[in-house]
Amino acid sequence: MKLSCNKNELYKLVSLAERSTNKNPTLIALSSILLRTGKNQLFIISTNLEVAFEGSLAASVDEDGEILSPGKTLLSVLYAMPDEEVDLNSAGGNLKIVSKTSSVNLKCLNMEEFPTIPKIKKENHFQISYSSLIEALKNTIIATATNYTKPELASVYMFSQGKLPLTLVATDSFRLAEQKTNITHPSLALLLPQKTCQEVIRIFEDSGDDIDITFNKNQILFQNKKISFLSRLTEGKFPEYQTIIPKSFDTQVFTDKNQILNAVRAAGIFSSKLSEVTIAVDGDKGILGIKSSNAETGEYESNYQTKISGASVEANFNYHYLLEALQTISNQKVFMGFNGPQKAVLIRGADDAGYLHLVMPMRGN
């Protein structure tokens, strides 16, 4: 193998590929990155048997070939290289990386043991703009469960039916986030593992291209012109969640997003060990109050006039949940719908029907 290419682009792809390796594998090939030449391009491939990454960049190839390089070492080497251009040269099981000012000789591994990346038949596939996919993933991933006792809750559920919009939803059973997208698909129901979602966000966030999604029962493939990312799907059934979303509210609050966000943030400073903050809605006077108190550090209280209709209500919430919910609202005006102190509050942008967030309160006194 003999080629030269842009170092920065190579580094970018290797850093993404390195994240999809297995950090302490029984099989050493799983912590490695495969470099393989194609027509005027270089492929960078890695897998940990959960996910597989394949990226490509333009290269002037003098001699075809492939080599399996230890992932972490390759990444560190490229990070430290000062120059723009690098030449890659493989000889006798070693990879030589040469730039204008430096030269590295890297001991490589046996190609034999590197797994083949499974192929998916292109039967089920659709396209989605990177911006709507990334937005939907970012908005829902926060509500996934962080422990794995229920894998279906540690995943983002992506589903679509007939003419209804493709929807992403996640819940850890304390809160729920749902984002509708602007595309449709006749029928699909996929559970994307939380880790996969994180990687997809990282890989495609700034890509600027549409993303092609191909899936079967067990796997899903995200693809654009340069990168393919394959992942297993979580097996299982996402719970029937529609019944949880309230259709009517006893109390409705419209407020400026930054104002409430700052108040919640400040209340968080004085929240108790349980991260508890209180939201008190005064329906008669039209005042929204946010309070917290901590026996050791002190108390906080904020009260301000805003548009409120319906009954007064006072409920306690985990302030992390509130904060994360409010931060994901893109609108400047926030709507909050309450149904008493023991029922979930619905939070969404005042004129945004696409995204909603539900948070269950804490047991009060």
Place this chain on the structure above:
Amino acid sequence: MTNEELWQTALNELELAVSKANFITWFQNTSVADHQGGMVVLNVPNAFAKEWLEYKYHKFILKALRNLSPDVRNVEYVISSEITPLLQKRKRERSILPQENQLEFKELLVDRETNLNPRYTFDSFIVGPFNELAHAASIAVSKNLGQAYNPLFLYGGVGLGKTHLLQAVGNEIKKTSPRFKVLYTTSERFTSDLVNFMQSNEAAAFKEKYRSYDLLIIDDIQFIAGKVKTQEELFHVFNHLYEASKQIIFSSDKPPHAINDLEERLKSRFEGGMVADIGQPEYESRLAILKSKSQGKDAYLNQEILEYIASNVQKNVRELEGALNAVVAKSKLSGKTLSVPEIKEILDKNTQPKRIVTANHIIKCVAEFYDVNERTLFEKTRKKEIVKPRQVAMYLLREDYSGSYPYIGQRFGGRDHTTAIHAFDKISKELKKNSQLVEEMKRIRELYDYSSSS
């Protein structure tokens, strides 16, 4: 040789043929899914393993299997969900631990197929003299489905643990015999299900559905009273399941014979198995329940507090739990253990007010219940059908209104106070031996509880 043995022996052979790292990576978490007519189907954990085993080790695997069982012609690989991926064992670094006090979406906990909430188990059920019969019967049923007591009929007041027991049987069965089809439903859901099926002209599908269960649990069966079509369908479902020795469990707030507007044939069927009641917990049970519920909240509680709550909240377990939560929440807020007077204040706010009734109201309810004219109670008649209601009314005036005997005598047409004493003693004695009367008394009291609260 069983499939497991076959594959285990083959694995032992394969282990020698490939390197250890390769063996662990590719062969761990594999198993035989099927072995029929020379075709072996292997479960593999992921698509990578499928590709790799097919492409790289197929010959080895086939050879190893053929050595052990010469009829093997081919091997196929399927991806199986039953094997947990290795990465799942990893711990996540980011975690806001869910707190004891954080409420959950209750809907998510419920199993979609069985409607069971996994929280309700026998382990978390506290047994005392008030519920031990019901508990023992439920255990017996769960150990011997369809054989021990069929149907099992549990009854008792609100918040005493009927639903808990019912669901515990279901969960136990799900655990011990996962293949059994279990359904927990309420009579209200049963009715609406029937209506839905009938609207879409699929009455047959309804029958089909309910007849397929090995264990059918219907909660709050008293609500089918007066619903003729539901009763008829339930009757047929019941007969079908009963004949097939499938277990049926019902719960209600009163015994079968006391449910009004229920067809005789259903009543007699409900009583045909085992009828067990759950009474009100006595002091020791209440204390035991509080102790078990207060685990993990010990910081703010002590024996004295628990004893105080147990002796003051008497009616049902749900209220008991509510009172405990209220006390704990208040303690957390003020950051200290509360004193008994403070707790008294909370309990007064939180628990149901003591029954407040007027003498007129009691008399009206008694008259209504026995279907006699209120005025006839005051007349000087010794007709049997009047004497009994009159004595019951006097008894209740004494018990629930704390009226003095002379006052009671006076109320009932200027009778002597000894008449009132006699009535009270007679009914008190009668209550000890006549369960019919106990039930009547309970329902009269319900009558004035309901009408006074509404």
